[in-house]
Amino acid sequence: xxxxEYVKNANSCSMCxxxxxxxxxxxxxxxxxxxxxxxxxxxxxIEADESLDGILGY
Numbered sequence: 193x194x195x196x197e198y199v200k201n202a203n204s205c206s207m208c209x210x211x212x213x214x215x216x217x218x219x220x221x222x223x224x225x226x227x228x229x230x231x232x233x234x235x236x237x238i239e240a241d242e243s244l245d246g247i248l249g250y
Contacts (some may be wrong), residue, residue: 198225209237 202222204212212220213234220232 198223200224203232209234213238 202224218234220234221229223228223229223233
C-alpha cells in the first residue's frame with residue numbers, strides 16, 4: 193500500500209499461486225503485521241483450487 197500499511201488477510205493471486213505450486217515450494221510465509229507472520233501450506237491451495245470451479249473467470 194502507498195501508506196505503508198500491511199494488507200489484512202493478504203494472499204497470493206491465482207497466477208502467483210500457480211507459479212509457487214509449479215516451483216515446488218511447500219510453504220509460504222505471509223507478513224500480517226510488523227511482528228506477525230502466518231504460514232500457508234501450498235498443498236492447501238492445491239486441494240482448494242478455486243480455478244476448478246470456473247467462477248473467477250479463468
